[in-house]
Amino acid sequence: MRAVLAAAFAVLITRAVTASAEDIPEPPAAGVEEVAPTEPIAPVAPAPEELARRIEALEERADHVGVLERRIATLHERVQTLLPMRRFLTVFVDIGWFSVGGNGAGVRSDIGHRYVPDHENVPAEWVLLGDPLSTTINSLGEPADLGVARAIEDDSIDSGGHPTFLVNALGLAIGKSIGDHVAVAGLVELLPRPGPDRVVVELAHVDYRPSQEVELLVSAGKIDSVLGIEYRAQDARDRVTVTPSLLCRYTCGRPYGVRARAHRGSFDASAALTGGDTFEERFEADPRIASSRLPTLSAHLQLMLPLGNGLELGVSGAIGPQDGQSATHVHQWHYGFDLRLHETRDVSLQAEFVQGRQQGSTSGFARAAAEMDDVIASRCDLAPCLTYKAAYALASWRARTGMLPYARLDWRDARHHRGIDFLYVSRVVRATVGINVEVTSRVIAKVEYTNNHELLGPQFPNDVLTTSLVVSTD
Secondary structure, three states, X not given: OHHHHHHHHHHHHHHHHXXXXXXXXXXXXXXXXXXXXXXXXXXXXXXXXXXXXXXXXXXXXXXXXXXXXXXXHHHHHHHHHHHHHHHOEEEEEEEEEEEEOOOOOOEEEOHHHOOOOOXXXXXXXXXXXXXXXOOEOOOOOOXXXXXXXXXXXXXXXXXXXXXXXXXXXXXXXXXEEEOOOEEEXXXXXXXXXXXXXXXXXXXEEEEEOOOOOOOEEEEEEEOOOOOOOHHHHOXXXXXXXXXXXXXXXXXXXXXXXXXXXEXXXXXXXXXXXXXXXXXXXXXXXXXXXXXXXXXXXXEEEEEEEOOOOOEEEEEEEEEEEOOOOOOOOOEEEEEEEEEEEEEEOOEEEEEEEEEEEEOOEOOHHHHHHOOOOOOOOOOOOOEXXXXXXXXEEEEEEOOEOOEEEEEEEEEEEEEEEEOXXXXXXXXXXXXXXXEEEEEEOOEEEXXXXXXXXXXXXXXXXXXXXXXXXXXEOO
């Protein structure tokens, strides 16, 4: 290697000397005063020590280039290996900041049984007014603080009323076709939280499409709900708003089971058999997998009308054994109506109404104690009793490219009772305004303000200002 570089260097010096000799100007023409030529400066050959130093530097540079070339080749191989993953793996990060009035909670105790006289022997401090999920701060529906709430025990944010920055979620979405008829899909969210960090598997299902000519899709595993329409865009990267509506807790759950959806012309039908209800499982008191001798049957029917860019009208319902207990005769039911106007003249509308009931179960002791004056007991002690009605309307307007102001009005009227543990009486209405800005196709920023108003009991500070920045790889 040294001999080759020395020979190359000698050739360069020889060429330089030859070029200097060829550059001597020709004699001037007649009548032109001759100017004495200047003597060219002969190049000075480097000393052997200098030549050796230069050769050594060239060798070091050649070695460095070789190392870089090998690294580039290795990285190229890795990139080529990972490129196919772009077709089925999407990563998104949801970062936010929020501030909530008061202590961040949406409930207060009915001290002295002032507002709920039919308290059914529940101590006053556990008779709760308001809604524990009225102060949600992200797309997951997590409240800023639970306060004295007892039906929901997992205070994942626990802000204590302090303004807080938060990584709402790091999401990994997977979708991959296997042949012409089968695909797999999943969604995993990592939740950094003040206590232990959490990993939540939101979706994990296998999809089967029997024919490309028939619009039928069958899914099995941990699946989406079929009730209403809000569940279709409930994740941070898909949701227009920052937070869910008050009724999403009943329809946005992702149960285990089998789901089928068929579409033909202007008609769409979905049905599911699941091991439990479609309530949001993170707010269920029992963390065990819902199981019963009978499944829960749910269905949704939808008709598209030719109004504007399309008006969808839907009806849905569900019935099955109540979660959290084993008796098949203790049932729960749910029905609802939904409407969606696809963007027409830059305006989109969406609305839903739901009503439902969990029958609950009472022990023989509690029934007997109801006849005794000196024994304190309350019904619904074996399984909680729940009745609810809720509705929302959401309107958005595409003011300009990438900017989407929106407004939502939602309402909930519910009574939730479990023995002497708690009695919730919720009559709440909320008004929400916000803006959704599509910075790029992969970056979305949202700002939202919610005013909470109690229809039963005193008003207390629990308005919510929250933000969300969602960055996605696709």
